[in-house]
Amino acid sequence: MWAILSIIGIINTPAPAPFSIEGIVYTKLPLEFHLKGAPEILIQTLLFSYLLAKPSKKRNIKFIEDNKNEFVSAIVCMVLFSLSGIVLAFIRGIDIKSSVGDIGAFGVMFIASVATFFISKYYRKIESKFKDIIAILSLYFLLAILPYIYNLITNSPFNTNLTLLINIVPTAIVLLVIKVNYHKK
Numbered sequence: 001m002w003a004i005l006s007i008i009g010i011i012n013t014p015a016p017a018p019f020s021i022e023g024i025v026y027t028k029l030p031l032e033f034h035l036k037g038a039p040e041i042l043i044q045t046l047l048f049s050y051l052l053a054k055p056s057k058k059r060n061i062k063f064i065e066d067n068k069n070e071f072v073s074a075i076v077c078m079v080l081f082s083l084s085g086i087v088l089a090f091i092r093g094i095d096i097k098s099s100v101g102d103i104g105a106f107g108v109m110f111i112a113s114v115a116t117f118f119i120s121k122y123y124r125k126i127e128s129k130f131k132d133i134i135a136i137l138s139l140y141f142l143l144a145i146l147p148y149i150y151n152l153i154t155n156s157p158f159n160t161n162l163t164l165l166i167n168i169v170p171t172a173i174v175l176l177v178i179k180v181n182y183h184k185k
Helices: 002-011 021-026 031-053 062-066 068-092 103-123 131-154 162-166 168-184
Strands: none
Touching: 031 068, 062 068, 068 103, 068 131, 068 162, 068 168, 103 131, 103 168, 131 162, 131 168, 162 168
16 A cells, blocks of 8 residues: 555656656756655655554554554654644745755654654543643644754754744644544543
8 A cells, every 4th residue: 555655646646746756857856855855755654554554464563553543643743743844934935945954853853753652642641630731732842842942053944933833733733633532542
């Protein structure tokens, strides 16, 4: 399933999208842009395919099956993290190419995704009446404050207070996904 989604949905898509054949041929973006974005796109597709297909063989997948909802929360976090960066670039008129090779920004996204996995995992175990407040503050720190601090330290073109405002929406959506997954169990 992953190969089908990757080939039809990403590489052969009839639009100039990152890592697509038409994107490589018809856009002015350098090949480096397409190649650096490919791992993130392919890994997200692989996780989505796995969660959708649920392999019939149950060997060595207990961890993934037991944590399916947590993986969904982490994937949603990754997608929204990326989208908020795109929205910020669009609003500020920043050239997307300026952030393609930023390994540090990818590291911040990775930290946010892994932490979201654990927040989602332990959300149902928290017995405090303040668990929603704890979760939203933790998520806001990961999705807004941490990227803001990183951009401030690196003097990134994304260094703006707008980061703190834009990332309220992804924070709320990720919390909603965690709460929906909590009620499913």
